[in-house]
Amino acid sequence: MTSKGPEEEHPSVTLFRQYLRIRTVQPKPDYGAAVAFLEERARQLGLSCQKVEVAPGYVVTVLTWPGTNPTLSSILLNSHTDVVPVFKECWSHDPFEAFKDSEGYIYARGAQDMKCISIQYLEAVRMLKMEGHQFPRTIHMTFVPDEEVGGHQGMELFVQRPEFQALRAGFALDEGLANPTDAFTVFYSERSPWWVRVTSTGKPGHGSRFIEDTAAEKLHKVVSSILAFREKEWQRLQSNPHLKEGAVTSVNLTKLEGGVAYNVVPATMSASFDFRVAPDVDLKAFEEQLQSWCQAAGEGVTFEFGQKWMQPQVTPTDDSNPWWAAFSRACKDMNLTLEPEILPAATDSRYLRAVGVPALGFSPMNRTPVLLHDHDERLHEAVFLRGVDIYTRLLPALASVPALPSES
Ligand SMILES: CSCC[C@H](NC=O)C(=O)O
Numbered sequence: 049m050t051s052k053g054p055e056e057e058h059p060s061v062t063l064f065r066q067y068l069r070i071r072t073v074q075p076k077p078d079y080g081a082a083v084a085f086l087e088e089r090a091r092q093l094g095l096s097c098q099k100v101e102v103a104p105g106y107v108v109t110v111l112t113w114p115g116t117n118p119t120l121s122s123i124l125l126n127s128h129t130d131v132v133p134v135f136k137e138c139w140s141h142d143p144f145e146a147f148k149d150s151e152g153y154i155y156a157r158g159a160q161d162m163k164c165i166s167i168q169y170l171e172a173v174r175m176l177k178m179e180g181h182q183f184p185r186t187i188h189m190t191f192v193p194d195e196e197v198g199g200h201q202g203m204e205l206f207v208q209r210p211e212f213q214a215l216r217a218g219f220a221l222d223e224g225l226a227n228p229t230d231a232f233t234v235f236y237s238e239r240s241p242w243w244v245r246v247t248s249t250g251k252p253g254h255g256s257r258f259i260e261d262t263a264a265e266k267l268h269k270v271v272s273s274i275l276a277f278r279e280k281e282w283q284r285l286q287s288n289p290h291l292k293e294g295a296v297t298s299v300n301l302t303k304l305e306g307g308v309a310y311n312v313v314p315a316t317m318s319a320s321f322d323f324r325v326a327p328d329v330d331l332k333a334f335e336e337q338l339q340s341w342c343q344a345a346g347e348g349v350t351f352e353f354g355q356k357w358m359q360p361q362v363t364p365t366d367d368s369n370p371w372w373a374a375f376s377r378a379c380k381d382m383n384l385t386l387e388p389e390i391l392p393a394a395t396d397s398r399y400l401r402a403v404g405v406p407a408l409g410f411s412p413m414n415r416t417p418v419l420l421h422d423h424d425e426r427l428h429e430a431v432f433l434r435g436v437d438i439y440t441r442l443l444p445a446l447a448s449v450p451a452l453p454s455e456s
């Protein structure tokens with residue numbers, strides 16, 4: 049597929065730009081408009097469309113292309129419909145206009161994360177259907193809300209529902225990241241998000257005095273211990289060229305709270321941290337480490353979790369995994385270079401892997417800077433269209449994986 053001039057834009061690009069104009073932006077996404085758009089796509093494609101309301105106002109939309117062998121497990125193509133907020137004044141173009149410049153770059157929130165992929169799935173299925181193909185395995189496209197704020201009103205609930213069970217997903221594709229080089233990154237695992245709030249309590253009093261055992265001193269100790277750990281992990285990453293970012297644990301101090309006035313020593317202060325724990329870390333030992341940093345700071349220092357993922361899973365990337373074998377073979381046939389990695393952030397893949405569905409995070413965007421969540425998020429139309437082509441090769445391969453031992 050090649051891109052065309054402005055007077056004759058490729059219809060897949062036009063559809064992509066239409067979807068980008070729907071304001072599914074957090075914290076108040078217009079999910080109704082997205083669901084209506086997807087229902088219309090289902091109608092146009094002749095696919096069934098199921099709407100599963102996992103929480104009031106939070107609908108998972110499922111478009112299904114049935115396979116010829118209903119005894120086989122299905123392929124699940126997942127994408128989220130919400131996008132992150134923007135700093136409008138920092139953009140070169142309105143982030144919800146889907147402006148295309150003279151070179152073919154489409155500027156919009158969601159251009160990379162991940163409205164491109166939703167439309168690429170839909171357009172690949174449209175092409176394959178149009179060409180008269182049918183595959184043994186059923187293909188389900190799931191469009192889920194709420195991913196950008198943790199998936200708690202989206203995929204986390206959906207995987208627990210009978211409607212999800214009924215899909216009989218054997219393998220899933222979900223989002224990954226762009227790659228600025230010629231290669232494509234594919235993610236086989238993710239780090240576990242641990243959001244930790246440390247609260248320190250101590251003696252209050254007048255700001256002019258040498259008060260002992262203050263909340264601030266003890267919080268400072270914990271902050272120092274955690275930032276020293278951060279430095280250690282950073283050095284470990286820097287000193288080993290074989291390690292990728294997702295393979296070490298990261299942490300950032302993201303919030304400091306407490307205090308009422310310059311001259312009042314507060315009795316309570318807190319610090320919040322965003323930890324991303326590498327999948328090979330012993331989580332029990334890691335929690336004990338947190339405990340001991342707090343204890344070492346003194347009495348009255350506790351921590352609580354805002355988020356604590358305990359089920360890191362790894363999708364095997366060797367030929368023992370028939371899904372990987374099919375995926376990597378199809379990529380090889382297209383001459384795509386794959387770089388398998390652990391995703392530094394968290395996606396809905398973690399919920400799928402946790403219920404036993406092997407998943408790969410793949411956003412087919414090479415020669416593209418990673419601009420998700422950034423100002424001027426954009427994607428070149430030619431890269432977008434190449435992605436549609438890539439899925440038209442991946443889907444037949446995945447949906448034709450022969451019966452697994454567990455399926456015969
Ligand atoms: C950990 S819940 C929030 C999920 C979010 N996902 C995408 O950016 C992330 O911060 O990784």
Ligand SMILES: [Zn+2]
Nearest residue numbers: 128161162223
């Ligand atoms: Zn995303």
Ligand SMILES: [Zn+2]
Nearest residue numbers: 132161196420
């Ligand atoms: Zn995102």
